[in-house]
Amino acid sequence: MKPKIAAQSGTFESSDVIVLIEPLPDNSGRKIEVSSTVMQQFGSSFNQIVVDMLDQFEMTDIHLIAKDKGALEPTIKARLETAIKRSLDLQEGTLK
């Protein structure tokens, strides 16, 4: 699936991560930029979580930026899922 719109989730607060998504032109693949306050310790697992989540939603032609402030795995997954769903315009049960 391709993002339909630019979307964002999360915050810059401690223990959270902010995720930004924007659509890329067709056949661009994925462009992922991850930064974290704990990049040295957990950078590789963070990257893997992002890739797994994008795989789960079969996302392509996507530019994803994630700036982490020490979020735990369930938080990272939640913010990624929220941003992906928002980018697909699948925001059920919320105001936009």
Add this chain to the structure above:
Amino acid sequence: MNKIFRNRRTMLYIPGNNPAMIQQGGVYGADSILLDLEDAVALNQKDAARILVRNMIKVTDFYDAEVCVRVNHLSTPFGLADLEEIVPLQPSAIRYPKTESPEEVADLLTIIEKIEDRHGLPHNKMTLHAMIETAMGVQNVFNIASKFARVDAITIGGQDLTADMNIIYTSDGAGIDFARKRIVMAAKASHIDVIDTVFPDVNDEEGLRRETEYARKIGFTGKAVINPRQIDVIHEVFTPTEEEIRKAYRIVKEFRINSAAGIGVFAIDGKMIDAPIVARAEYLLRLANVTVV
């Protein structure tokens, strides 16, 4: 329903879209944790909070605390989506805001049970806490509290209730005193727990203690908490003192000895002890987690 006795002295509100507060929620020692999808979450973040709470409930250790989730009312665009996400997780309880009638509870339970059926879940595990926050809710509270086996606690929402009554919330609680007592009586008549509203000024410890002592005096089981700093004070008020425990222990022990001898009414230190006094002593020992040997 399998009724489980729980201490519900404190119920700590945690905003459902705040990961730091959720992941630390269990360490403060509150008897209950309330993950809030309703008033604590901005209208354009409902989806984010719902997904975050779902993920965090699955993996977070809240220690011995009861975990409840306050969903949005079904009349909002968010309520049904909340139930679809949260019911399959089977937290200890769902807290339903602005409950006004037994018909509303029946409709809510029908939706919850349909979701449970779809996921192969039982109907007797997760309970329901009905929040009474409107004048209509206060008027109907006994029927809300007494008609459903899954409703095992009711609570009063002071801020919303005063708003609904077009009065100002004052620190003496004058405007909601009738509602408090009516809600307590409905809970007692239904043999369920009843939890008092929050004390909004986190810097006023003495005011919190006064209000909590009053809540205990008129029959509340516990009190909602908006800041972990308030937990210790409320626990102190709702936890029986050593003197109370010793007295209750003596009453229950003497009662058992006298009962075995076929004596129903007896005296301790010149004061008559009969069934209501024994029942109160037994309840106090349960609160203190003390077993008579």
